[in-house]
Amino acid sequence: MTTFTVDPTDVPRIPAPRDPPNERLEPPQASVREVVARGWLPVARGGDTVDVLASRELTDAVVDQIRLDSDARWVRIEQVSPNQFDERLAIQLREELLYEISESLADTQPDRSAKTGLTRWQYVLPIAGLVLAVLGLILAPEFTVVLGLTGAAVAFSATIAFRVFCVGLWPLKRVRNRLREHYAAYRGRHSVDYLAYRARHADSALTPLADADLPFYTILVPAFHEANVITALIGNLERLDYPRDRMEVLVLLEEDDVDTIEAARAAEPPSYMRILIVPRGQPQTKPRACNYGLIFARGELVVIYDAEDRPESDQLRRVVTDFRRARSAADAGSAGAPLACVQCSLSYFNAPYNVLTRLFAIEYAYLFDAMLPGIDGTGIPIPLGGTSNHFDAAMLRRLGGWDPYNVTEDADLGIRAAASGYRVGVNTSTTWEEACSQTGAFIKQRTRWIKGYMLTAAVNFRHPVQFGRATGLRGMVCLLALILGTPAAFLVYPVMMLFALVTVAGEKWGFLSLPGWLDTVGIVTMIAGTGVTILLSGLVAVPRYGWRIAGFAVFFPVYWLLHSVAAWRAAWQTIFTPHVWEKTPHGLSDDFEEEQMVGQPLGSVIVQPAV
């Protein structure tokens, strides 16, 4: 039997089997996931009897097979509930589970795992670049400055241009779709048989689904040191409009996070909500916890929410519709890639809390309300956001789940999905989140995100040709302009400012003479690039948050400096501590909601900004 030793003083007790088996069994031939799916597990062997734990009725054929496999005369079946089965399985197959959630991807798809970090040439290249730059500044300063400024201007312009292009697609697509609808309606009205036309074009996927037709949904909620938000989590998920017998919520808590576990148990979660204790192990990351949840997930669809998330009540139903529509299209012979995931919009309920949260909210409005909807359907891979990614569970498992060694497992998974021939869709249903409201925590959070982008770029650039073949030109554009371009732009941003200062001072005091065109290009790039981003971000944020918040877009140049600090930290960490996960604390702006309630008549408190 797998031994399970815990220190009772600092970890919760996990129920042990009532009748400890007296002989250790070999690990099952089936994978852990298959064991969960089949619902039975041999747990002990005593003489000619094998003890089997089962979460469902076993057929005679299955019993015969067990008897045959274990060479036993008797099969003693202990019938337990699915939850009890999972708990026992967690103890019985702890080692297998640990392997599955931490090492499986790195073993089965080593080229797609960030476990090994950067390759040798990826270490050497930036260092060589830095050395060359320093040498250049010493030996040929003017040439080096010209080259550097030109390169920075090109990189900066390319990143901005890509983002503007994506945002520009969004209104164009809306207009195109609207025109198509009008045209189709016009054709339909003028066709001989209007009713036949309507019947032909009726979108069965848009028809509201009966509760009984809805797929089983698993909601994964990883939480770590978040005892303060557990109660809120239950309340937020209670608001979901989805039949309770068609959904389960798996709250994923780390084994050593005693406070959160106690808080979760004390909150007395409803029956559809289960607490899963993720066994202690390394790397102790969110994707590892999610992999654990995925093993026990029974849903056809799986979604991740953070503990403080407030998804719109109809979000699950809307996503089901998206998957149905994709399936209908596939059934009708559409050649498009299968839909593996739907990313919903992320917005921030505490946007007005302070300047940082305002900027955070504008940035995400730009990303989720314009940029991703613009990219959607173009074939350009979509890097997923941290939460509200709804997966087809089977496809997710085929992808290998999340990479526990990648600190932005979401973005990585989006790119991996594209590289594996799947598609990520976008749904405008919103999940309200808490924007990080403290500068220190924000920089740590962004350090992790930017590091994750660097690692994702590094992983996919191990075999760039292979990646290019798999994803095509659009994939390469995404990898270069978004995944690599984002950290690069933030790294370059202060350098460009410094360069600009050096250039102005150099030209003023005569130790530098740069071509006039470079001055013009530099100024235009900075002013136009920054101005366009500010303008677009502000415009996009107005419908979501109103002008009072959208106007703060003018402070993006300062906000980007915080990103730059994070980017340089991330670059350092990517080299020296690529797998360290700097946790973002939640509940930092709890007093915001209290403030919202002041002076409001009872029952009229609006926590979420009006959309």
Add this chain to the structure above:
Amino acid sequence: MMLVPDLEHSTPRAGVASSATDVLASAKDVESGWFRHRWDGLAGSAGGRTISGTGTIALVAAVVGLLASIWASWNGANLYYADAQSHLTIARRILDSETPGLGQLGTVWLPVPHLLLMPFTAITGLWHSGWAACIIGTASLAVSCAALYRIAARLGLGRTGRLIAVVAFLANPSLLYTFTTALTEPVLIAATLACVAGLSRWITATRTPSGGELAVFAGIPALVALLSRYEGWALVLAGAVLIVIVELRRRHGLLTGLSRAACFLAVPGLGVLWWVAYNWFEFGNPFEFVSGQYSARAQQETLLRNGLLPTKGDLAQSLSTYNWALIETAGVVLLVGGLAGSVVLLRRYRLSNDTLIVAMLGVSYVFSVVSLYFGQTAINNDHTAPATWWNNRFALSVVPLLALLVGVLADGWGSRPARTLVPAVVVAAVLAQNIWWAQDLPGRSAIIAEAERSHRDTVGSVQAARYLAEHYRGGSVLIDESARGNAILPVLGLPLSDVIIRADGEAFIEALADPAAHADWIFANIAGKGVGFDSGPADVLTAKLNDPVVAAEYTLVFAEDDHAVYQRIGTSP
């Protein structure tokens, strides 16, 4: 003993919810019309980020500012002040001159008003008519009134108090006139009020806003004030001290206080750094604005040499000079009302943080008196020697303080009959004061008197400029714009790339050495040496035209009073 505000009378702040009343009031709002909705909004709660009624006040103030602008531009009064024309010219020159660029900001004045004017002066019509300044002035008036209203609301004043504060501020022809010109006071007053409004929000909020919000809502206006006029520097320092005091009173400790003050100071601090760097880069001296050829110090040294700084070292004279300036710009009613309001303020709030917020608006009074005492500035009116009109507009920056105190007076006066009577008396007195002013504005308003005097003094130069504008047929015009009466470039209205002036530096020196080789036209003050203490330096071109060789190249085509226009011989008539 700390007196508690009369909550029944005043509008509740955050945390003092009167939910039932609010709900009923809200229901009524829906039923009533737009006007009623706005009117009710003026009594709204001041606890959150938004204060209902702010937009309404800003809109009304903008309409008033627009009407004042129409009046001033209709009779040309918005360009009476020579300094106003100079400000317009500087703003224009950033984009339109022989050497365009930020270098044209110069160091005579602080840069923000010019930067704000710049996009509007780039349009020739707005520059020529002075409407560029009217736009900025109207916007400044809207911001000022909205901020004053918000400060009053943050102090817990009810609708009556808030409105009377705004009315007392707006009902002042001297102030309204100044807000139609390109003088720097409108921007300073708007920025000061916005800064204090931001600080008042930070001080009175239920949840203390973050340092970032302090930097944005108080620091940025402080930056604008700091780079508009030197009163802004005092405001910034006082704001930092206020923050530390408030944090100490909150028992947050000195370190927290200092870090919050640092957040507030960060933005104006960057502004100072930029200004010093600008001076360094453009003029080779980081403190050119302090000690340069055109700095205030250089000007005061000239005045001192001529014995025209009687306030220097004389506190009584400084106070007298400034107080008369205040009386003759703000009016007796506002002054008396303000003094009475200060008694009510101290009775109501003692030395609480609310009182300190109000005191912030008095910083410019202290700054101005101290400046007079140290001889850093000069003001002249009919109670100074010499008795003339100069710089009395500096007193305008105290008007917001007096207006707010009048609002406090109207809001917080004891018993119920007095609560009705006092506002009525205040309104009647303000009305009476305006009627009295209207009977003889130039004789009773120091600011308008100075404008009239400036207008009279420049009749000749304006006519000469109009002549030149009318008869200009191309070629460059040479003007020593710093000479007396020569700040008429907006009236002239020619593209500044066709005009060579002192601010062009080398180009002007070259043209001065050989005018005929560079300019087809010369515009000059031919009176010789300037005589008055405020009349500016003598025109260097007049001395040049006394050279027979140069004079032989030009012909006098127009002369009026002291100003003349010369055309180079051989150019088309």
